[in-house]
Amino acid sequence: MRICLLIPVPDREMIFVQQPVEALYAATILAEAGHDPSIVDTRVEDPVLDRPELIFLITQTYDLTQCNSISLNNAAALVTQVRREHPGVPIVAVGMHASLEPEMTKRDLGVDASLPGELEASIPWFVAAYTEDVAALTGPLDAAPQTVDPATLPVPDYSLIDVARYWSEVIDPATGELSNSTNGLLFANRGCPYTCSYCFVWFGAKIRRREPAQVVAEMRAQLEHGVRDFFFLDYTFTIVPTWVRELCDLIRAEGLDVRWLCQTRVERVNPELLATMKAAGCMGIYYGVESPWIAEVELDKPSSRELIEKAIRDTAAAGIHPLVFILFGAENGDPEKARELYDFLAGLPGTFLPSVLLPRPFTGLWSRHTAGQPKPTTWAEYDRIATRLRDEMSGRPEVARVHEEILRLPNFIGNVPKPEVRTS
Structure with missing residues (x-):
């Protein structure tokens, strides 16, 4: 069967475009079962489908x-286009939205079915x-398997995509400079046991691991396609130190020239x-710092400032570039806190990537701010509520002005020079 795995442009700014690891795993499994899968990723290519018999969105x-992306506007527009060009071909929505709100997702997108579960299983x-x-x-689809054991997954067939079209941050080992370039995505450990109230973790609390030998095999497969730089999607990469050491020892034993x-x-x-x-x-580590006083606010992340600054110092001392995630809005509208954040980031021996504190559906923060309110009936309504809550929490104009100053700092990742990304 000719099966297309179709990826829409998300309803949000794209500051990187990572490989669709879920589509690669699923397509490889389908090919092993005798089907003819293809991946059409409209983030990097036009939506040209080759006579599909079944489409997964x-x-x-x-x-x-x-x-x-809470809303699904771009996905709905893509469904309309595909319906026009391939009438009668079934379209099944898959992924996070279909798992959380199956009927809502089916209705909002106008697809034939909404399939819950991790894609490699469902x-x-x-x-x-x-x-x-x-x-x-x-028929009913609630019997679909919801999770997968990563250790059972095959090494993806990377010929299913053009790896040169996928990019994110890389660090030059000779100069230590940060830029954007071709990058491979690795997803070795799923799940996160922490319960930060602002964070949405679809993969659950239990850690499910891919074996180090499997990770190295994926690296080697991508090296054959010219990919040398990688990003680990694992939410807490070092959660099991013995696993990390085993992986690092194997990378060195195999003599892989990777970053x-x-x-x-x-x-x-x-x-x-x-x-x-x-x-x-390892060339760089992203830390979910959020703010230097994150332990003092009601976001359920007890990371002390002392520990934050020590980890950053130790990382820089090891010759690894510290990168920190920051949440604008954690100042609770206090201009003095905003100025304190500016000083912290200006003195940071690394790079920072800020985002605005947004109560996302199905997080503790969302529940806290929407308790007693009617449940949304569309993803667009979820998005409107989240946007309103974000604006209410974003603070006073004095804070916004400091945020603008922060975005002019040279170590803001948006100000890092980016070479032209190669697409072929």
């Missing part, structure tokens, strides 16, 4: 689920059921572990 790629299950009986399209970035918490690093990571090609 991926409303949100895995790399954006934490900071997801898509092959549905294709098998649909191949046996097309009535599966209109990579990851993300973790300041509580989960130490100088010894950082040295091990550096020796295996």
Whole structure:
């Protein structure tokens, strides 16, 4: 069966375009089962579909689920276009939106079905059921498997995409300079046991790991396609230090000439572990700092300023570039706090990436601010409520002016020179 995995442009600014790792895994599994899958990623190419018999619309790629697009305007427009060009071909919505609000997602998009679950598990299950009986399209889909064991996944077939079209931050090992360039995405550990109230974790609290040998095999497969720089999507990469050491030792034993970035918490690093990571090609670490006084606000993240600053110092001392996520809005409208944030970031021995504190649906922060209110009936309504709450929490004009000053700092990632990204 000719099956298309279709990815719309998200309803948000794209500051990077990562490989669609979920589509790669799912398509590779489908190919192994004898089907003819294709990936059409409209973030990097025109929506040209080659005579599909079944279409899966991926409303949100895995790399954006934490900071997801709440609304589905672009996805709905793409469905309309595909319906016009390929009438009669079934379209099934998959991913985060279909899992959280299946009927709402089906209705908002005008698709034939809304399939919950992680794509690598749910898509092959549905294709098998649909191949046996097309009535599966209109039947109940709540029996679909919801999660996958990452250790059971194959090494993706990277020939299904043009790897040169995917990019994000890379760090030059010779100069230490940060820029944007071709990058591969690795997703080795799913889940996060922490419960920050602003953070949406679709993959659950339980840590599910890919074996280090499997990760190295994915690196090697991408090296064959010319990819040398990687980003680990794992929400807390260093959550299991023994796993990290095993992976780093294997990278070195295999002699892989790779460079990579990851993300973790300041509580989960130490100088010894950082040295091990550096020796295996780690060039930068994103820390979810959010604000230097994050432990003092009601966001359920007890990371002390002392620990934040120590982790940043230790990271820089190890020769790894510190990168920090920052949440505008954590100042609670206090201009003095905003100025304190400016001073903290101006003295940062690394780069920062800010976003605005947004209560996202299905987070603790959302529940806290919408308690007792009627449940939204569309994703657009979810988006309107979240936007209103964000604006209410964003603070006074004096704070906004300091934010504008912060965005002019040379170590804001938006001010880092970016070479032209190669597309072919």
